[in-house]
Amino acid sequence: MAYEEPTISVSAKSTPPPYDHTSYRTAPQKLKVTYHHDESVGNYHFGERHPMKPHRLTLTNHLVLGYGLHHKMSIYKPRKATYEELQNFHASEYLDFLKRVTPANAEGMAGMFPKFNIGDDCPIFDGMYEFCQTYAGASLDAARKLATGEADIAINWSGGLHHAKKFEPSGFCYVNDIVLAILNLLRYHPRVLYIDIDLHHGDGVQEAFYSTDRVMTLSFHKYNGDFFPGTGSLSESGVSLGAHHSLNIPLRDGIDDDSYIALFRAILEPVMNSYRPSSIVLQCGADSLGCDRLGCFNLSIKAHGECVRFVKSFGLPTLVLGGGGYTVRNVARCWTYETSICLDTALSPTLPATTPYLEFFGPDYTLHPRLTGRVENRNTRKYLDGVRVGVMEQLRYLNFAPSVQMQEIPGDLGGWMEDEEEGVRDGVEDGEEGKETRWGGDRDGRRGWGEYYDEPVEDVI
Numbered sequence: 001m002a003y004e005e006p007t008i009s010v011s012a013k014s015t016p017p018p019y020d021h022t023s024y025r026t027a028p029q030k031l032k033v034t035y036h037h038d039e040s041v042g043n044y045h046f047g048e049r050h051p052m053k054p055h056r057l058t059l060t061n062h063l064v065l066g067y068g069l070h071h072k073m074s075i076y077k078p079r080k081a082t083y084e085e086l087q088n089f090h091a092s093e094y095l096d097f098l099k100r101v102t103p104a105n106a107e108g109m110a111g112m113f114p115k116f117n118i119g120d121d122c123p124i125f126d127g128m129y130e131f132c133q134t135y136a137g138a139s140l141d142a143a144r145k146l147a148t149g150e151a152d153i154a155i156n157w158s159g160g161l162h163h164a165k166k167f168e169p170s171g172f173c174y175v176n177d178i179v180l181a182i183l184n185l186l187r188y189h190p191r192v193l194y195i196d197i198d199l200h201h202g203d204g205v206q207e208a209f210y211s212t213d214r215v216m217t218l219s220f221h222k223y224n225g226d227f228f229p230g231t232g233s234l235s236e237s238g239v240s241l242g243a244h245h246s247l248n249i250p251l252r253d254g255i256d257d258d259s260y261i262a263l264f265r266a267i268l269e270p271v272m273n274s275y276r277p278s279s280i281v282l283q284c285g286a287d288s289l290g291c292d293r294l295g296c297f298n299l300s301i302k303a304h305g306e307c308v309r310f311v312k313s314f315g316l317p318t319l320v321l322g323g324g325g326y327t328v329r330n331v332a333r334c335w336t337y338e339t340s341i342c343l344d345t346a347l348s349p350t351l352p353a354t355t356p357y358l359e360f361f362g363p364d365y366t367l368h369p370r371l372t373g374r375v376e377n378r379n380t381r382k383y384l385d386g387v388r389v390g391v392m393e394q395l396r397y398l399n400f401a402p403s404v405q406m407q408e409i410p411g412d413l414g415g416w417m418e419d420e421e422e423g424v425r426d427g428v429e430d431g432e433e434g435k436e437t438r439w440g441g442d443r444d445g446r447r448g449w450g451e452y453y454d455e456p457v458e459d460v461i
């Protein structure tokens with residue numbers, strides 16, 4: 001399948017009115033929230049000294065259930081992503097390697113490890129390929145629910161593995177479920193905004209969409225040129241059609257709640273007004289919390305959650321994903337709290353007493369332990385203002401760019417949902433319901449639209 005760039009309209013555009021998202025705050029609507037989770041995903045193990053602990057997903061799920069949040073959303077156990085689905089982004093040579101290699105045959109395949117970046121960050125572990133299929137399957141399932149309109153917000157805490165590349169794993173990420181999900185959203189959505197609040201730069205997603213204007217990437221991260229993955233300076237802004245569509249917010253150690261939230265809002269509001277996405281993918285890496293084992297920021301769970309609340313206030317179909325997060329008890333607290341934000345539900349500050357693994361949350365057993373104030377804030381006002389101004393300058397270019405003209409989807413191209421569901425539908429999901437696309441308008445907000453496509457989603461890349 002070859003990717004074709006969409007037709008570009010060169011007609012002059014009038015300035016659209018600012019995004020009216022405040023009404024969503026004052027008059028919250030009953031949103032359809034879906035939660036995509038396969039219990040098996042928490043049982044994989046990267047190795048004894050490895051900081052990535054899939055068990056954090058089990059802890060999160062127990063807290064979500066303990067608070068009774070499953071009564072307020074539709075829960076799906078997704079099927080695993082197929083090899084063909086992974087191939088939409090990843091090279092077959094790489095997938096063949098991932099599928100074949102095991103701890104038992106690793107010695108014989110060690111010659112291939114440098115080529116496929118296998119090492120301390122990305123070790124070979126039991127069930128690695130299945131693990132990838134499981135978390136990617138959940139993101140694809142969530143994207144399908146958004147595309148059909150069965151979900152307004154779809155959550156997959158096992159996803160958000162933003163570093164994986166077409167040919168190799170990177171930074172604990174083997175397949176890039178985010179790129180795969182966005183590629184599928186692009187069949188229905190003219191413009192997808194990707195937002196990344198993980199401590200690390202979302203390099204794999206940025207790289208995949210670096211030359212297209214169909215996806216804007218916005219990553220907040222620690223940056224000093226050296227910190228993993230080493231990318232994410234303000235000057236990385238996209239190429240070709242994608243020029244000015246990669247936005248990077250490089251931060252120093254110790255950023256606190258007030259400055260992070262103020263910056264997040266001050267940047268996201270104009271991004272929404274300039275880019276006018278039709279859907280959002282939000283990566284909620286929890287390593288940006290204070291006290292994270294690999295972290296160096298000062299954020300509380302409330303501040304992290306405030307970013308989710310602000311994104312939600314725009315009222316667009318939103319895919320909510322996990323990512324990094326290495327102090328597992330705080331990851332579980334954070335993603336549970338963020339699930340409750342998606343559901344507009346207040347949670348008791350004391351964790352439910354019947355939660356399995358409650359001992360992980362002692363001695364306080366609270367949802368909001370104090371995580372802030374341990375690292376000196378190296379982000380001066382002047383520095384942060386410089387970053388904000390730099391982003392505003394990039395956005396000015398967008399306002400002069402022609403908007404993407406999309407074509408209405410012909411009948412049978414809506415078949416993504418049926419294709420992928422047929423024969424592999426799991427027992428939990430409901431029957432097919434009428435597909436609808438309720439959002440839309442072009443970047444001017446003038447034109448309503450039905451289902452949009454951009455024939456094959458390969459090689460945006």
Ligand code: V1D
Pocket residue numbers: 049050051120121160161162163171172173198199200201228285287294322323324325
């Ligand atoms: F501390 C470790 C112990 C064992 C194995 C790895 C690590 C470790 C810590 N930090 N590895 C890192 C980072 N890697 C390096 C390498 C050293 N260099 C030559 C490169 O600094 C990788 C950090 C990955 C962060 C992943 C993520 O949080 O962004 C994430 N997002 O979604 C899923 C994971």
Ligand code: CA
Pocket residue numbers: 196197198199200201202219220221
């Ligand atoms: Ca980030």
